[in-house]
Amino acid sequence: MSSGTRFSELEDLLSMVKLAQEGGTIGELVNAQKRARHFLNRLSALQSATPAIDTVVRFVRTPITPPRRKPSVEVGPPVEARPNSPSTGEVDGQRQSAPPNSAAVPTPIIMAKRQPAPVRPVSRDNAPAPARSPQASESKYQVDPLEARTYRTLIRIGHEGQQFTVRAINEWLQGKGLELRLGEAGVHESGGVFASSTFAEDDDSKFHRIRLVEKYPDVHFHTELIWSQGSEECWLWIDVSADGDKFASTPRLVRRLVESPNGLIAGYPFGLGFTRISDIDRIPDLVEFLGSEQRDLPVFVAEVESGGDSGNQFLLDARSWARDTAGLATFIALDADSARALREALPARFTPPEGAVRTYLPGVDFENPQDARRHRILGADRMARDSATKVGLLLGTVARRVSQQRPIPGRVRAAQRLIQQAEDRQFLEGLFPSTKTDANQRISGIDHAADHAEAVLLTNEETANVAALKEMLGVSTVTDDFVLELAQSFAERIKPESVMALQDKILKQTASISDFQEEKDLLEAEIQEMNNEFEGLVEESVAMQRRIASLQRKLAMAGKAQEAYEQDEPVDEFAPEDFAELVDHLRDLEKEGVVFTGDKEDVLAVDSFGRNSASMAWKALKALGGYLRAKGDGAFQGNVHQYLNTIPPGYPVYPATRHAPRESETTMKMYGDLRRFAVPSTVDPDGSVTMQAHFKLHKAGMKSPRIHYCDASSMDGRIYVGYIGEHLRVSSTN
Known part of the structure; x- marks a missing residue:
């Protein structure tokens, strides 16, 4: 994008943003954000940050909310007992x-x-x-x-x-x-x-x-x-x-x-409500819980002062906040010693500040300093300025947002489907209460009832109805045979096979609707995850642009202004069109020390995922090669995850947020054998090792490809990629 074109487009974009913010409709706001994202995506990484670009970034990160029916929302009418008379x-x-x-x-x-x-x-x-x-x-x-x-x-x-x-x-x-x-x-x-x-x-x-x-x-x-x-x-x-x-x-x-006694709720070591910790021996378990990949709910951590009016009031407020998040999050109140122990156990950027409430969202990556931005802090000044009600409402909103971003659990979906099928059967049975067999059984009892019937006189109304019936049916006498024939015709008015076919069709359609709803929930969760990832990339891009601008100014002050601001020639890097082309180029990576030992059929099985996933796979493999080269050049020392978080200048990059150095303990206990892949006997005498470290590629539909590898750089200077394919089973797999 040339500078002239970029400036003109930025002017138009800023005008569009201003109009949308000053009273635009939801559709206009959405369109403006789409155009802003498109502009930022095409922006050169060397482009310096400017106030105008910062304005666009802030607009993209601002959530769009529908117009309310009222300027504000009543959240707490006076509590009254509900009358029942x-x-x-x-x-x-x-x-x-x-x-x-x-x-x-x-x-x-x-x-x-x-x-x-x-x-x-x-x-x-x-x-x-x-x-x-x-x-x-x-x-x-x-x-x-x-x-x-x-x-x-x-x-x-x-x-x-x-x-x-x-x-x-x-x-x-x-x-x-x-x-x-x-x-x-x-x-x-x-x-x-x-x-x-x-x-x-x-x-x-x-x-x-x-x-x-x-x-x-x-x-x-x-x-x-x-x-x-x-x-x-x-x-x-x-x-x-x-x-x-x-x-x-x-x-x-x-x-x-x-709030019930311990042992009632399973699967949450610190409960789903308010928990007070005054024993530092529990801090290691808390750290493990915060970093667990299996944790799917947020955790709020606060330090509560001991004693005094302020400490007692804060404790009461914390308990009331936990009522707003009960069942949706774990609220942990630490005493001073426990809070100090937690701050010593966590990386500096992830510690809970004194007198504040820190939110730990699911998926904490303590090895990635950039991830700390996701886990927000509610500071002491904000809590002192706002009432306990507002703070509780804010934390409750955070917990509800996380809950809604997750798809409905598979076990719940399965139960909903079974229950819906039961309701459909109940409805159909009520709609067609009698079958031909039931009617024939009643008909067969007519003769028996007639043998024991006593002579009765018909009322005038009944006599008139019988006469009308004979006239409509064109008969002069209502005989036993005629009554049986009429009853049989009535019983056969609805064929049982037609009813069964209708029932089967309705149940199948219900199952299809349930499948579509489940896929919709999964896609919405994936979209939310991609939006969160995009916001993180925007933040990283802005930070990089500011860093570049700072370096450019320093070069200019050193008399190298031309070198500082000249545009580099674009590099036309190879990117595979699909996984089939990726397979064809795997051997090219061996000269960089990256050796594929897996099954190529697993790679080809995800070929339908398209260019984005195949391109990301290639970038991940090139980043492994860059990691080996950086170690060999003496430009870096550490593991792959540390390399991705602090990539030396001039070496291949890959988002650290799309890399996991290990699997959870639960997953390894249940499915660790699925992660054992081939390596040379010089690496392991058994010819295979467990490969926990993996890259996460772009999602496509309901699948998300993975790359599992073994870092043997300390042994023979190579990395062995044992698997490229669909997501292997984990403990949370439905």
Whole structure:
């Protein structure tokens, strides 16, 4: 891009950004951000940072939020007890009389639409309103509806906690005025709360889903609860969403579970609520937990002062913040000694500052200093300036954002599919309650009933109906044979094979919809991950541009202005079009010390992933060659991951964020044998070694190729690439 063209395009882009920010529609903002990203992508790495370019970068990193219906959002109306009597406009709870197999059984959404909303406070759990009642001076706080309105969590329950969990669910339903219980199917309505219950099971587990619609004058809350009980594991899924931009507060049921005694919740060594640590012996476990690849929820860490009014108040505030993030994150409060031990154990850029709350998002890479930017710090000044309610709402928003960026877990998707199939069968059985066999059985009893029938007199209405029937059918006498023939015709009005075909078609379509929804969730998660990666690359690019500008100024001051600002000739580097071409050039890398020992068929199996993944694979392999060359030249000492984070000038680069030096302990225990690949006997007498270190290539669809290698540079000066192919199984694989 020439300087003249770049300047002209930048002027147009800045005008477009200004118009979009001063009242543009969502579509105009999106288009402006797309154009800004395109401009930054084509910007030369040697381009110096300028105020105009910084403006574009800030605009790209600013999230787009839909316009709110109100300037701000009510997050905490006064807490009032929910009335439950006819005098308040609500109706007493009454179980519906429709049988489970009836096609007329309404869903909670349909039931809610049929009845007007009762006058009641906006408090879903018949107790605390969303985000607690703020003081009058802070009754409004703006919330991003795309990030904060949904509460979604999966809680694994230990076997010893099953009975407690079932009892807690039943009491939670009872607190909403519902007589519905786990183990009961049907529908129920009470005072603006509409519920339905469905069962399903597979070979190992039983699933019970309860769906609620809670109707208020200005908002509806929709809740899906799935309780899974199996021989191997039990879990609870809760998904709460609100119409519009209301904040979905933490359900009381979740708070009760996470605040229960130890041993109830499985899989989270520090729980899913508030945990106080005053034993420095627990710090090594905390460090391992923070850096675990299997951790999929955020962790908030704060140092709590001991004693004094300020310390006690901060502890109370921390407990209240943890209620906003319960079930979605782990909130850890450290005493002074534990906080000091944690700061000594972590790299400097990842430590929690004194008097602040630090967020540790999933996927922490302590070996990559650039990754520290993702894990934000809520400083002491901000917490002193804002109220406890605002701080809790902010942390709750962060936790909900992380929850929504993850796809729905595979086990939940499978349960939803089974339950939906059960509901479809129930609906179809209610729609076609009788079959030909059932009707024939009733017909066969007509003769037997006639033998025992007593003579009865018909009413005038019945006599008129019989006469009308004979006239319409063109018969003069209603004989036994005619009655049997008429009954048989009625029984055969719907062919059983047609009903079965319709059922099969509906169930298949339901399964297809579930598959599409699952793929949609995965793609959305991948898009979010790519956006996060792009933002990181933009930050790195800006930092590099500023570094280049600083070096250019120093060269100019040293009398080398021409060398400082001249443009280098573009280098036309080779990049394979696909993985087939990559295979053809693997031997070219051997002269750089990078030797491929894997199966070429695994490489060709991902050929459909396209140019981007193949090009990234080549860049990763060239970076390995650059690492070996830098060590040989004496320009670098260390391992591959350290090289990628501090690449010497003039050597091949590859994003450190797309490299993992090891697998998790859980993955290695479960699937470590899948990561053992061939090497020369001079490297290992067995002819194979475990290759944990790997590169992550561009995702394509639902797959993400990997490159696994062994660094034997300290033995023979080479790196052996044992695998290029699809993502190997990990402990989180569905």
